[in-house]
Each structure stands twice: as C-alpha cells, then as structure tokens.
Amino acid sequence: MSRAANEATDQGLVQILTPEGQRLPNQMYDAYLGDVDDDMLRGFYRDMALTRRFDQEATALQRQGQLCLWVPLRGQEAAQIGSGRATRPSDYIFPTYREHGVALTRNVSFSEMLRLFRGISGGGWDPRENNFHMYTMVLAAQMPHASGYGMAINLDQHGWDEAKRAAEGDAVVAYFGDGSSTEGETHEAMVFANSFNAPVVFFCQNNQWAISVPFDVQSKVDLVHRAAGYGMPGIQVDGNDVLAVLAATRWALEHARSGKGPVLIEAMTYRLGAHTTADDPTKYRMSEDELAWAPKDPLIRLETYLRENKIVDEAFFAQLATDGDEMAAKVRKDAMAFPVPPLAKSFEQVYAEAHPLIQEELAWHLEYEAGFADESGVGEK
Amino acid sequence: MTVFNLPDVGEGLTEADIASWKVSVGDTVEVNQIFVEIETAKSLVELPCPFAGVVTELHASEGDTVLVDQPLITIDEEGEPVLPTGVPEPVQVANTETPNHSEEPGPLVGSGPAADSAVRRARTSRPTPSAVAARPSAANKAGASAAGLADTISRRAQGLGQAVAREVDRRKPAMANFMDRVLAKPPVRRLAKDLGVDINEVIGTGVQGEVTREDVNSYQGQREAERDAAPTYWGHGAQGGALIERSQVRGVRKATAKAMVASAFSAPHVSIFVDVDASRTMEYVARLKKSRDFEGIKVSPLLVLARAVIWAAARNPSVNASWVETESGAEIHQKHFMNLGIAAATPRGLLVPNIKNAHTLNMRELAIALNDLAMTARAGKTSPEDMREGTLSITNIGVLGIDTGTPILNPGEVAIVAFGTIKQKPWVVDGEVVPRWITTLGGSFDHRVVDGDLSARFMADVASIMEEPALLLD
Known part of the structure; x- marks a missing residue:
C-alpha cells in the first residue's frame, strides 16, 4: 500500500461533525471539503430530510396494504447522502435494497422505486439512466457484480495514465451491510477487486444489526481491519456524520479512480427502525440500545450545526416540511396509479425470442387463470 | 363509506389480532393517523389510516382475530364527527383478563405471536388497473395532512429524542410480555393452538420449564379423559360395576x-x-x-x-x-x-x-x-x-x-x-x-x-x- 493509503487506514474513526453539532478540523480530510459552502450544507440537510419523509410515507403505504414490503433506512441518511453526493454521474452504483438516500442523489424517482415494493416490477427503474443499479434482494450478490464492473472499467481505460484516469475515469461504489460482510461473495469480490486493482469503493453501512444478529456476533473485529488482509486501505468513518462520509468517500473514489485499487469504507451507523416492515426489533434488542443511538441521529447534528452557525432560519424548515409533504403525497398518488401488468406479461420477459416451453406454460397459465372467472371481483374493493 | 380491509403487513401473513384501537366510532381521522395496533405472528404493528374522514364502524373488538382481506374499519370520507353516545362498548371476546398470582405467568393479553393460521389465503383476482386507479381520491388528501405521521421533517433535536423515548416506552410492555412468555417452540405453540389448549395452562417439563410436544399432548389427553368420563360417571362403576370405587391410600x-x-x-x-x-x-x-x-x-x-x-x-x-x-x-x-x-x-x-x-x-x-x-x-x-x-x-x-x-x-x-x-x-x-x-x-x-x-x-x-x-x- 502507498503511504497515502496507510495514512487513510491509520486515521481511526473519522468524524468531522460531532453528535453535538461541533465541526472538528481534520488535517487529512479538510482538503476534501473545501467546496462545501452554506448552499451545499443546506442541500445535504434537505436530501436527508426528504429521504426520511419518503421512508415514512413508504412505511405507511406498506401498513395500508399498498406495498408488499418496505425496507426502512431511518438513521442511515448521512451515510447514504454523504457517499452518494461524493460520486460523479458517470460512476456506477451497486446498491443493496436499502439505499433510498443514494437513489435520491442519483436522481432516481422515489415514486418509481415503489414499483418493486408494490410487486409489479422486478426492477422499477432503468439502471442505465442514472448509473444506479437495480436493488439486489439477495445478500451480497451485488458485490461480485461491482468488482466485475470495476475490472471492466480497467479494460475500457487501458493505457490511460493516472492523470487522465483521475480527470475522466470512472469508479464503482458497492454498497453492503454488516450482514453481507460475512457472505462468501463479499470475500471473493474483495479478492478479485484487489487482485486486478479494480476501481471499486466497498462502502459498508455497519448499522449494527443483521436483522436480529448483532454485529459482535458477525465479527470479532471492526470490519475496517479486514481491508489490510486484502491489501487495500480501510477507512472507518462516523456514518451519521454527512461531512465525514462525504470526505472519506471522495478520498476513496479519488484513490480508486486514479488506478490505485479498491478501498473499504466502514460507515458506523445504526438502523433506528426495523429491518423491514415484516420485522419487530423489540424481539431481539433492548430499548436502551436504541436510546443510546437516538442522540447520534444524523439529522440532529447537522440541524444543530446549521442553526448555530445561522445558515438556516425557521422558514427553511417550514418550507422543507411542506416540500416533504408534497413529495410524499405525490409518491402516494403515483404509486397507487401504477398500472398492474398482467402476469402473462412475465412470460414475455424470459427469452428475447419466442420459446416453445414458455409458450406452453403461458397457455397453461391462461387456462388456469380462466378457472377463476366465476370469482372475479373478489379482489376488488 | 370506505372500508379498509386488513392488509398483509408481514410477508405472507394470513391473520392478525386486534391489540388496541386508537380511534372510536365518530372520531375524525386523517391520512396516516395511527388508528389501530395489531399483533401478527411476527410483530406488534401500528396501522396508519389510508383515508381521511369519520370512523363509522370498527369491525372487530380488541382481542379478536381478523383474517387478512377482511374488513377492519369503515370510514365516511365526507362524514361529520358524531358523539359516541349509544355506541356499544366493544365486547371483549377473547382473553378476558383475570390476573392470577400463580407462579405460572399471567395471561398474555396482546402479547405472544399467534401461531400462523392454517387458513389458506383466499384466491382473489388481481386488482385491475381501474380498481387501483380509483384509490387516489384518498391519496389527494395526503398533502392536506401535514402532521400525518408521528415524525415530521422539521422536528427539533429534542423532539426527536422524545419521540424515540416515546417509541421505546410504547414497546416496553411488549418486551416485558415477551420475557414472561411460557417457553415453547413455535410448532408446539401451533399444536396447542390447533388443539384449543391454552399453552399457559400446560406444565412444562422441558429444559428451563419449556413446554414440550409431549406436555401438550398429555395435557390434552387428560382433558379428553376427564371430558369423556363425565357423561358416563353417574351410575356406572369403574371396577366390575361397583358403584363405589375403592382406591388404596398411599x-x-x-x-x-x-x-x-x-x-x-x-x-x-x-x-x-x-x-x-x-x-x-x-x-x-x-x-x-x-x-x-x-x-x-x-x-x-x-x-x-x-x-x-x-x-x-x-x-x-x-x-x-x-x-x-x-x-x-x-x-x-x-x-x-x-x-x-x-x-x-x-x-x-x-x-x-x-x-x-x-x-x-x-x-x-x-x-x-x-x-x-x-x-x-x-x-x-x-x-x-x-x-x-x-x-x-x-x-x-x-x-x-x-x-x-x-x-x-x-x-x-x-x-x-x-x-x-x-x-x-x-x-x-x-x-x-x-x-x-x-x-x-x-x-x-x-x-x-x-x-x-x-x-x-x-x-x-x-x-x-x-x-x-x-x-x-x-
């Protein structure tokens, strides 16, 4: 590893904005925050607040039977907005299924995202439009995809010197969680990315809980220490500190983009809500645990900083609340208006061309469905 | 009148118990206002109301089990609030709470997941686009209810802390009840439920007092024996027809x-x-x-x-x-x-x-x-x-x-x-x-x-x- 890489690894937990809203100087990372002005700070708060509002509306829609499932992200807004805002539009993102905040930074429509959770689409948005891949429901399956994509970037950019790569090159961000960190695919993906110097930033949101499994069961050491085993720099960052996440991700992307290989970021955060709407965290974790994390909420500390430095006024928050409600109402309206594709449509999407077996199965399905004709209307309310 | 049916709030749930109603007939509700807490096989869940209006009917009482897709609440979207006079109190159907102070845990009212019902989900045809499109009338009102959800965006730092504390307080009873539950594996709970046996009544002989399958079966066996014996008790002797049954005191x-x-x-x-x-x-x-x-x-x-x-x-x-x-x-x-x-x-x-x-x-x-x-x-x-x-x-x-x-x-x-x-x-x-x-x-x-x-x-x-x-x- 280079000297810079070692420096990154030796930093300990990177924190720029304390839970009390105090901004700390940082010798290494301040250089990566030079452009952060009041407008950008207000923007980060707005991103996080809108993401949280969206998350609430989607949770309510699920409880009202309008979504099959929802994956709440409350508490992880800073890790997602900070890292998402560090990417370039040409960078490619591989999310898990919880990266609603990253999606916002990639201009993916919140409404469109609900198609998947409404059960009417296998994806919901075109990944090529925003370089934001489809959500991956299978834990860690996106990790080898990310390494492969990164290796392909190297092929595309073969012969570029470091300066050209830094200026025009692409990079990949692979999101994963502490639960996925122990999947075999994560290991393989990290091995490949390092062996081939793929420009991949492995961004772990360590939210402390893999459904009901606490992190200390998942790993005896902080994940950041694993980076050394693969030969890449590892950065542990306060995942509820949007500035620290932004700076660390910018450093990591610069490192990867310029051809120096992958980086592991472990963003320490906390899932304040349930794993999904089908989960009840009271069954496996103590309320004290949740209370201890509540004051570290990413929105609180940025709000405190903005207020104390007179960067915002009350009107800012009032407007944001109104905008949030309008956005939520639109998402609700859009989601309910999505046409439901007939199941028969799924048969068209298996092969590019007609296929005898699929045709046969489609015929059987249509006949089966016709058998319910006398019950038609049962499901309509 | 708009009827809201119980949705599947988990993945593949078929029923839920009503833990507590948060509204009464005659109350005005807003979109996303929490109106009921239900208990599914997986969790306690608060349901936000999808419509704004006046509550005209609660279709189940606290403690009742409601099947997915069955009516839960009826809301008059144009209604005026009415005084709740003459509205019958919800009848307690199941789980009438009588605390006893035995070493056995008390009745688990509103706690402990119900075992998955054996009821198969009804076949229903998929909602047609027109049925789905009919919904947005309610959706339009979402914008009007800025304070719909407990959390609002501009919440102060302190406010959030308090909200979390409230949330935590709300959950504590669930946790306490959970800790109190009779120990038994889910299939054994299911067996007890299928047999109509209150698992709290069964004496556990497993590790740490866990109720085992054998315990449930033997409890049921005893119950059946008693029940079967009752109608033939009078006038029928047990041993060779003697009407006085002798047993050695030992x-x-x-x-x-x-x-x-x-x-x-x-x-x-x-x-x-x-x-x-x-x-x-x-x-x-x-x-x-x-x-x-x-x-x-x-x-x-x-x-x-x-x-x-x-x-x-x-x-x-x-x-x-x-x-x-x-x-x-x-x-x-x-x-x-x-x-x-x-x-x-x-x-x-x-x-x-x-x-x-x-x-x-x-x-x-x-x-x-x-x-x-x-x-x-x-x-x-x-x-x-x-x-x-x-x-x-x-x-x-x-x-x-x-x-x-x-x-x-x-x-x-x-x-x-x-x-x-x-x-x-x-x-x-x-x-x-x-x-x-x-x-x-x-x-x-x-x-x-x-x-x-x-x-x-x-x-x-x-x-x-x-x-x-x-x-x-x-």
Whole structure:
C-alpha cells in the first residue's frame, strides 16, 4: 500500500461533525471539503430530510396494504447522502435494497422505486439512466457484480495514465451491510477487486444489526481491519456524520479512480427502525440500545450545526416540511396509479425470442387463470 | 363509506389480532393517523389510516382475530364527527383478563405471536388497473395532512429524542410480555393452538420449564379423559360395576392425611381473614417485570406476599415458631430464621417444600428461589430435604380462582397464610366506589402459641405490605 493509503487506514474513526453539532478540523480530510459552502450544507440537510419523509410515507403505504414490503433506512441518511453526493454521474452504483438516500442523489424517482415494493416490477427503474443499479434482494450478490464492473472499467481505460484516469475515469461504489460482510461473495469480490486493482469503493453501512444478529456476533473485529488482509486501505468513518462520509468517500473514489485499487469504507451507523416492515426489533434488542443511538441521529447534528452557525432560519424548515409533504403525497398518488401488468406479461420477459416451453406454460397459465372467472371481483374493493 | 380491509403487513401473513384501537366510532381521522395496533405472528404493528374522514364502524373488538382481506374499519370520507353516545362498548371476546398470582405467568393479553393460521389465503383476482386507479381520491388528501405521521421533517433535536423515548416506552410492555412468555417452540405453540389448549395452562417439563410436544399432548389427553368420563360417571362403576370405587391410600395422599389429622387435632386452629386492596402490589409487580434486573425471571404477586410474610414475621416473631412436647413438658421454639414453605400442587399430590433461609434473600433472589421451587415441584422432583424444617407456610389457593379458605397448619408450624385470588372489585376510596384489585388473606394459627391479638397484628402487617409494598423499604 502507498503511504497515502496507510495514512487513510491509520486515521481511526473519522468524524468531522460531532453528535453535538461541533465541526472538528481534520488535517487529512479538510482538503476534501473545501467546496462545501452554506448552499451545499443546506442541500445535504434537505436530501436527508426528504429521504426520511419518503421512508415514512413508504412505511405507511406498506401498513395500508399498498406495498408488499418496505425496507426502512431511518438513521442511515448521512451515510447514504454523504457517499452518494461524493460520486460523479458517470460512476456506477451497486446498491443493496436499502439505499433510498443514494437513489435520491442519483436522481432516481422515489415514486418509481415503489414499483418493486408494490410487486409489479422486478426492477422499477432503468439502471442505465442514472448509473444506479437495480436493488439486489439477495445478500451480497451485488458485490461480485461491482468488482466485475470495476475490472471492466480497467479494460475500457487501458493505457490511460493516472492523470487522465483521475480527470475522466470512472469508479464503482458497492454498497453492503454488516450482514453481507460475512457472505462468501463479499470475500471473493474483495479478492478479485484487489487482485486486478479494480476501481471499486466497498462502502459498508455497519448499522449494527443483521436483522436480529448483532454485529459482535458477525465479527470479532471492526470490519475496517479486514481491508489490510486484502491489501487495500480501510477507512472507518462516523456514518451519521454527512461531512465525514462525504470526505472519506471522495478520498476513496479519488484513490480508486486514479488506478490505485479498491478501498473499504466502514460507515458506523445504526438502523433506528426495523429491518423491514415484516420485522419487530423489540424481539431481539433492548430499548436502551436504541436510546443510546437516538442522540447520534444524523439529522440532529447537522440541524444543530446549521442553526448555530445561522445558515438556516425557521422558514427553511417550514418550507422543507411542506416540500416533504408534497413529495410524499405525490409518491402516494403515483404509486397507487401504477398500472398492474398482467402476469402473462412475465412470460414475455424470459427469452428475447419466442420459446416453445414458455409458450406452453403461458397457455397453461391462461387456462388456469380462466378457472377463476366465476370469482372475479373478489379482489376488488 | 370506505372500508379498509386488513392488509398483509408481514410477508405472507394470513391473520392478525386486534391489540388496541386508537380511534372510536365518530372520531375524525386523517391520512396516516395511527388508528389501530395489531399483533401478527411476527410483530406488534401500528396501522396508519389510508383515508381521511369519520370512523363509522370498527369491525372487530380488541382481542379478536381478523383474517387478512377482511374488513377492519369503515370510514365516511365526507362524514361529520358524531358523539359516541349509544355506541356499544366493544365486547371483549377473547382473553378476558383475570390476573392470577400463580407462579405460572399471567395471561398474555396482546402479547405472544399467534401461531400462523392454517387458513389458506383466499384466491382473489388481481386488482385491475381501474380498481387501483380509483384509490387516489384518498391519496389527494395526503398533502392536506401535514402532521400525518408521528415524525415530521422539521422536528427539533429534542423532539426527536422524545419521540424515540416515546417509541421505546410504547414497546416496553411488549418486551416485558415477551420475557414472561411460557417457553415453547413455535410448532408446539401451533399444536396447542390447533388443539384449543391454552399453552399457559400446560406444565412444562422441558429444559428451563419449556413446554414440550409431549406436555401438550398429555395435557390434552387428560382433558379428553376427564371430558369423556363425565357423561358416563353417574351410575356406572369403574371396577366390575361397583358403584363405589375403592382406591388404596398411599404415597403423598397418605402422608398428607396423616399430617393434616395430626395437625388439626393436636393444634387448636384459629383462623382469621382480611380483605386487602392489592392494587399497588399489582403495579409493583408490573414495574418489576419491566425492570432489567428481573429480565427472564417470573414475577408474581406471590413474590410480594412472600416478602410481606417474612417482614411481618420479624415484627411478630411468635408466628415463626413451633410447639414441641418434651419429657420435661412442652416448649415453644421460636426460630430466628425463616424457612418459608410454599404449598404446591404437584404430579405427586400436595407438597410443601420450603425456601431455606428465605429471610436472607433480596427480592430478586427470592423471585428466583420461588421459581426454582415451583419448577422443581411441578417436575415432581421435590426432595424430602426440600420439605424439612419449614418454619411458616403460604398456600396459594388463588391460583385456582378461590377467594379464601381456612388452611390447616403444616405440622410443626404455628402459622400459615392462604393467598386468595386477586380480582377487580368495587372498593370505596375516599368516599367513592372505584374498581380496585382486591384479595383476601386468610391465616390459621396454633392458638397454643399465637394468641388472637398477635395473629391479628401479624395479618394486619402482611396486609399493609400488600396494600403498600413501598413499606418494605423501611
């Protein structure tokens, strides 16, 4: 590893904005925050607040039977907005299924995202439009995809010197969680990315809980220490500190983009809500645990900083609340208006061309469905 | 009128129990206002209302089980609020709550997931685009309800902390109930539910008192045998047609009989009773259940009574004694230690094992000792040593729903306290009749040792703790 890489690894937990809203100087990372002005700070708060509002509306829609499932992200807004805002539009993102905040930074429509959770689409948005891949429901399956994509970037950019790569090159961000960190695919993906110097930033949101499994069961050491085993720099960052996440991700992307290989970021955060709407965290974790994390909420500390430095006024928050409600109402309206594709449509999407077996199965399905004709209307309310 | 059917809030759930309604008929609701808390096989879930309007009907009562896709609430989207006069109170259908203070955990009202129902989800045709498109009329109103969800975006730092604290408070009872649950694996719970057996009634013999499949089956077997036998009982003899069924008196029955005769005819019994308002004890027990120190430990009003008896005996030590006939005449042996006996119904019959040196135990240790004693007794593993050298006993007849009785002294002891059932009864407080948790304490004493005034003082002391457990802190 280079000297810079070692420096990154030796930093300990990177924190720029304390839970009390105090901004700390940082010798290494301040250089990566030079452009952060009041407008950008207000923007980060707005991103996080809108993401949280969206998350609430989607949770309510699920409880009202309008979504099959929802994956709440409350508490992880800073890790997602900070890292998402560090990417370039040409960078490619591989999310898990919880990266609603990253999606916002990639201009993916919140409404469109609900198609998947409404059960009417296998994806919901075109990944090529925003370089934001489809959500991956299978834990860690996106990790080898990310390494492969990164290796392909190297092929595309073969012969570029470091300066050209830094200026025009692409990079990949692979999101994963502490639960996925122990999947075999994560290991393989990290091995490949390092062996081939793929420009991949492995961004772990360590939210402390893999459904009901606490992190200390998942790993005896902080994940950041694993980076050394693969030969890449590892950065542990306060995942509820949007500035620290932004700076660390910018450093990591610069490192990867310029051809120096992958980086592991472990963003320490906390899932304040349930794993999904089908989960009840009271069954496996103590309320004290949740209370201890509540004051570290990413929105609180940025709000405190903005207020104390007179960067915002009350009107800012009032407007944001109104905008949030309008956005939520639109998402609700859009989601309910999505046409439901007939199941028969799924048969068209298996092969590019007609296929005898699929045709046969489609015929059987249509006949089966016709058998319910006398019950038609049962499901309509 | 818009009817909202119960959605599947988990993945593939078929039913849910109504834990509590947050609105009543006639209330005005907004979009996303929480209107009911339901309990599914997976979790307690609050449901936000999808429509704004006036509630015109709640289709189920608290405790009822509702199938997915069945009506839950009807809302008149153009309605005016009405006064809830003449609206019948929701009828409690299941889980009528009668706290008993047995060592068994209390009824798990609103806790403990229902086992998955065997009901297959009804075949329904998919909603057509037109049906889906009809919904947005409600959606349009979403924008109007800025304060729909508990969280709003511009919340202050402090506000968020409080909200989290509220959330946590809300969840605590669920956690406490969870800790209190009878241990059993899900398939065993399912078996019990399918058989219509209340798993709380089954005595567990597995590891740590876990209820096993065999326990449920044997409980059911016994129930069926009793049920089957009942119609043919009268006029049909069991052994060769004889209408009088003879059985040899042996074992614990024999020992019990001998001890009771010895006690009843050697010690002149005097019994006294006192009604007690145990509401504070109930509150105290509820608080202990939530306390971290008592996590995983069963806590019941019996624990408070046991402490009360120990406390009162120290103030009236003559009750903790025995009458001993010696060659040089009778002696009274007053004990400066408490081996507290607890009468227990066991597979072998009535036994009175005791907690040795109960006076040295703090509340938590005593709770553990009571649990161990009950567990050992239920498993039929009480040893003779466990029953030796008791100094004073409690008989917990309230477990059986009995108000009180005149207990017979455990031989060698001079006092026994009977703990009746705790029920809500009308009670006069400051001239007003209010519902309070009332129990009756009964005590029998050996009049050779304990005079009337002393027994009365002892019982009054015990009663005072049940009325105000805080006195234990003195």
